[in-house]
Amino acid sequence: MGHHIQQYPVGKYRSAKNPQGKILGFKTLITPSAKSSKAHQEEIGRIIKKHRSSPQAELIKDLNPVIRGWTSYYTNSxxxxxxxxxKxxxxxxxxxxxxxxRRCGNINTGHQRYWTSIDxxxxxxxxxxGEANPLRLLKHSEFSCALTM
Structure with a gap:
């Protein structure tokens, strides 16, 4: 559900093996489907649009669970x-x-105000x-995904 599964032919040195040790001759990739990726981006866009005039902290609080949930679902892909x-x-x-x-009128001012350097x-x-509870937006690529053989 929401995954795209495809097998690609590969040579004998990059091929997976079956339980008996025989070379299979292909590699299987399981990735998120284009439809689910697009739906996820539409959800993120909807949340950002909803928070046009909200503070940055509220936007981050609403986006983090969506990013964490979608990425966790595709962890084993x-x-x-x-x-x-x-992407x-x-x-x-x-x-x-x-x-x-949109909020600052100038992207340079926006970068200085909303983006920062952490560790x-x-x-x-x-x-x-300087704020009481500093928040940061999670990145999709921060989560570790399983690598296939």
Whole structure:
């Protein structure tokens, strides 16, 4: 449900083996389907649109469970190896960049206000450290996915 499963032919040195040790001759990739990826981005866009005039902390509180849930569902797939999670991060960044530009009128001001550097990781969408409970937006690629053989 929501997965795209496809087998690709490979050579004998990159092939998986069956339980008896015989070379199968193909590799199976299980990735999120295009439909589920699009639905996830539409959900993120809907939440960002809903929070046009809300503070950054409320936006982060609503986005984090959606990102955590979708990514956890696809943890056992090959989403990380085929670049699906980094693609989701890029699309989310573009939506947040538009949100920041709309609020500030200038994207440079928006980047300074809403993005920060945390533990050597630049470009983290987070509240400032001076606030009582600093929040940061989770990234899809932060979650570890199982690698197939």
């Amino acid at each position: 090959d989403a990380k190896t085929v670049g699906e999670l980094s 989701q991060d890029s699309l989310t960044y573009l939506k947040l960049r538009r949100w920041a530009k 050597g990781n630049n470009w983290v969408f987070a509240t400032k450290k």
